[in-house]
Amino acid sequence: MNTWAVPGYTESRELGAGGSGRVVLAVHDATGTAVAVKYLADRLRHDPAFVREFRAEARLLGGLHSPYVVGLYEYVEAPGGAAIVMELVDGISLRAVLKRSGATDPEAALVVLKGSLLGLAEAHRAGVVHRDYKPENVLVAQDGSSKLVDFGIAAGRGTQPGVAGTPAYMAPEQWQGEPASPAADVYAATATFFECLTGRKPFAGENFAELAVQHIEAPVPESEAPEPVRPLIRRGLAKRPEQRPENADAFVVELEGVARAAYGPEWEERGQRKLAALAALLPLLFPSAGAPAAGTTALATTVLPPPPPPVSWRPGRRGWIAAGTALVLGAVLVFTAEAIGASPDSTSAVSAFATTSAGPPGSAAPSSGPSPSGSASTSPSPSASVSPSASVSPSTSTSPSPSPSASASPTPTPTPTPTPTKTPAPKPTVVVGSVSVSLRAGTSVGQATVSLDAKGEPVTVVLEWFLGNYAGDLRVADGSNSLTARSGTLPPQSHTFTRGAGCYLSVRVTTVPAAGNTSDTATQLIPRCQEVPR
Template sequence: MDQRWRVPGYSEVEVLGAGGFGQVVLAKHEASGQLVAIKYLHSEFLSDPGILDGFRREAHLLHGVRSPHVARLHEFVERPEGAALVMEAVPGVSLRVLLNAEKLLAPESALAILKGSLLGLAAAHAVGVVHRDYKPGNVLVSQAGESKLVDFGLATLDGQAGLAAGSPSYMAPEQWAGLPGMPATDVYAATCVFFQCITGHKPFEADTSERLRALHQSAPVPLATVPEPLRALIARGMAKDPGHRPVTADAFVAELEATARAAYGPDWEERGWKRLAAPIAALTALTPLALLVTAGSAAAPAAVASAPAGAGIAAATIGKAVVGVLVTAVLAVGGFLVYQQFGDPPPPVLSVAIETTAGADTALPITYDLQYPRVTGHADPAVEERINAALRAPVDERLRSVREQLSDPDIAADVRGRGETVGVRTTAVVTLRTDRLVSVRFDHALDSDFLSHASWRFPEGVTVDLTTGRVLGPRDVFRDDVLTARGMATLTERLTAHSEHGFCRRVSVSGAGAPASIDTADTPAGGDHVPAADVVFTNSGVDFLVRYYDLGCDTASGQETITIPYAEITDLLRPELPAMLGRGAGVPPSSAPSTPPADDGAYSNARFGFTALVPEGYQRQPYSPPGGDGMEFTDPALGATMTVWGANNPGGRSTADVLAATAGDIRAEGGQVTVQRVEGELYTISGYRGDGRIFYERGFVGPGSTATLRWVYPRGNKDALDGPVSRTVKTFRAGDLSRPH
């Protein structure tokens, strides 16, 4: 490293460590006296665009990750004479150092360390960042009883390919294959490290990298040396197929906690950290970081005019939490890049993950596989508990309802007489998440030949206020004057204009009945003047989940999801609601998470009910697949095509069947499939077509119809298209899949 340059405003205390690309030093911020850790890039790499870009990427990716379980960033400095990451220093040691000294950890201690670092991964996954190099050297354990994730040098955005690199002992099968990173890739690596902590050895060891690759890709997980209560957890985390692992670190944390409580009691975490206190203190005392025990851990240094600031990742010996940014500035000063962060860190950022509960009823012929969202990281535990109870209530009620029906002796006897077991399934999709609320659509399905009535399969929606944990009902959504007979008539007119065939007519013994209305007061059951449909919010509009038979029409009228764009319904909403939706005065802010930029449009298919974002300037032409309807959008300059369509599913093919057929078509034309996975009614597949172009497809499959979005574009334009592809894929929503259209 060039010894002539140091980050202005800091004086070096001692070297903490060095590696092939840089050196980490403990330094003192001269203005405040606070200790920090600074990671310098070796000067010879300043002229290497690839390495320098990687160093910048660390800064960029960490800048968006906010969690008390990720090493906190203070500054990123880049000048012609040097580049450096300024990080918070914490009294502690890496897990690698701890394992070298202890060899083997008690299960409770290993679980406690794993939990903290998984929460760090979860925060990264929540903003689309995959770490790709989870290993003992990148997990910090502190004297305060915390574990932190550090060093994002190999991190990539979710779904994007990065360097074909990592730590071989912990690399997932898909990482060995050079496939794009995904949260499940980090889950695999974390599980490998956990395996090492509780057994004293790595799960797979070999003399050559090729042999090690073969073991990770095809050898069974060696569970014989794993304590029996932890075997299922490790088998899940190290599944060869990423689709069989927990989809995010958040989901894995939930499984870990349930396993730990069952195996080691409710106080497992406290006991785990208590056992680690003495060895961590002894090991920390041997390092320069022992100074922090008396000096105090470093808070964010005050902004200094001569000290440019930024974003980055610490080396393995440093880290505390990146817990947020109150004010962020990006400045250009004297030809070098400056990022700055000021103020005390806010509370941890709340995250939402989809979880699954599955099993079989012990008394009734029922199996169940139910998805529901779970929130973590709320500043108020009581509110978090209320939120999660509200988000889980639809699946609990669904299972209770089916159990009640099958408790009827006659129905149960008929089901058993047919040798049938009823499969209760629910898929959950977060349709909108803002700082103020989360809106979720549940699609309830039933696998049964006997219970075939359409009313057994239906969508349901719930929206929860993240501030209070309260479910938002009609009176929280619509203005008071809308919740009247006249207001409901207006809403019915607007819904009719966006429905596929208009509202049905009510059943009448004297012939065709009156047109149905969305007004609950006008339905056979009667009630208040509120919409007789569940409402969920999305990026592009308000979805009404209409079951026509609830409105007084016959069962054959079925169900429909009707979307009203915000421009056509904001005047009916309560004045405070647009702000809760992250829309201000009705226009989505470009900085809002998962909100499309203002220059993106939307395409809604009236026949199949799906909605897709359309990048600005794309040319469109109709697309008519067999039994379906859609649109093709192209950008000739980039050679990119986005096709979205719906199609009927006359054979009732499963999601796996549709995915297999799609993969077969790609291979038949000489293409290559690199990623394919199934999540309930959703499948994802990507790779290369026979002509070398990249393809990415996401589809929803239901018993009656399908909805699909596909991108095809040249490899050379990948960087320009990563943003549009990611936005359109993540916000693509299916319509009613329960019936043909």
């Protein structure tokens, strides 16, 4: 395991971990400022696509200055690893709150929606689309305020970075590979709002194909929400982007009008108190539970050069999904599941850079706090292809500390300008002869080994995890993850159980394009259980 740490910080404990990295709580040695450090996973830092995505996330955060978006101190890249140093706010994920409460009061749900919409609005004004708004990426602070985190798969407005996101919250046009637009973020925010109100997602498809068809064709389930807020559900989940508010700013205006008319002028104060009360039921999940944050909150801004125009990818006709092949599209989605794999350590040098200029103190913004499954809000994926062009020597880079005494004015971060989409050249034919999987189960972690017989370009491999009451029981999904690979035996893929029920762990592996044998499934009895007859 890589032990590289960002110089100048003392780490105290891990806040969470996911398939693409981990987040740790640390203190800046020179000032005592508590920070959250997001590290790119060892197995990904040797993949240029993932490193480019990680850099792009740092560049984006450096250009967003809002109390509703996580703040950036610095980005550091060295031969030993890559890390984003972010401002820490004591908070927990909305997913943790919903897991504990099931649903929230309408006023609390409106507060969640407004706070995170204001974070989206800052990104939309900068020409950025988040593309992965969901409860895991909304942070609830101790005072009941809500804020937005994790821009790992964000893209420039109007670009076509490919099909990516979390299926339960993806807008119809996002399933179809349409250009990134703020209206898609409005859709995802409304889906999360619906979940806060009802305790369930708007659509409950059991696989990618069902979800795609439901999001594209099924009626908006507005009748399940409280009557006063149904206009927001109806507008935000409209099937066509032009039928929704055009961006987060416009949606906030509509939200405030509906909330005031339905619940009076004090709705926001009451909702924030209710949300704070729900968060207070989970005291051990706050970062301060293990090590109280101390120090000042000074914000430094990392200035990176503008990225080159992204190369887009777009699926074929919309009829693919309506015909039931949405599984092919959905399988290339980016997931933040528990699937950290190991990769051989490399001694090759990686260019290090962290051009940081200290700025004036900024408003507190959230870090990527722990989710109920223990996953960090880290989701860089190779679905977009922006990358910086600046680098310095391959030695560890140091940058000005996040000190409140710094007085230099920050240089504005250039905003990427959407450019005409280029049509990619035809790719060689990819043939997947077969796929197979073997599984080992521990008391809380499973490890799958996948073998792939393929020819041509790299293949997308999707692993779906299940817990059940008998061998081969695939009724209770427990997460999924995906990776790209070529023919051969792949590095073991690990998964930490997120559910307590069930004595059998199963994994189903599929590929894009589909393998000759379509899929393979393996099941193992969890050691803590005894054999249960079917």
